[in-house]
Amino acid sequence: MPAQLVTRLLDRIMREKGKPKRIRTDNGPEFISREFRDWCGAKGIKVQYIQPGRPMQNGYIERFNRTFRENILDAYLFEDITQVQILAEEWMQDYNYNRPHDALNGKTPAEYKALPAACRH
Helix, strand or coil: CCHHHHHHHHHHHHHHHCCCCEEEECCCHHHHCHHHHHHHHHHCCEEEECCCCCHHHHHHHHHHHHHHHHHHHCCCCCCCHHHHHHHHHHHHHHHHHHCCEHHHCCECHHHHHHCCHHHCC
16 A cells, blocks of 8 residues: 555544544555655644554454454455455454454443443553
């Protein structure tokens, strides 16, 4: 994914979710590019790179990648890119909103959000 697309997507996410203080990422070309680094600098976002060859330092995304690969990419034979996009979007909606998360004590994001702040960890 080119850095320009990454920054456009991050702009969209920030409009919906707010600006992060930092972004932790691997050393892929889209993240080490001048465009991405300049974008982060202009937004006041610190970039925190993992050490090369140490994917365990970015465990959340590595787990997501494995789960996505197993549940979508390895599970289907695709006819065209549109089919991939539709299945991926449906899966991401389920993954992000309907599935219980270990990090939320086994609750879905909606269940967790409904808890009083004092009951959240």
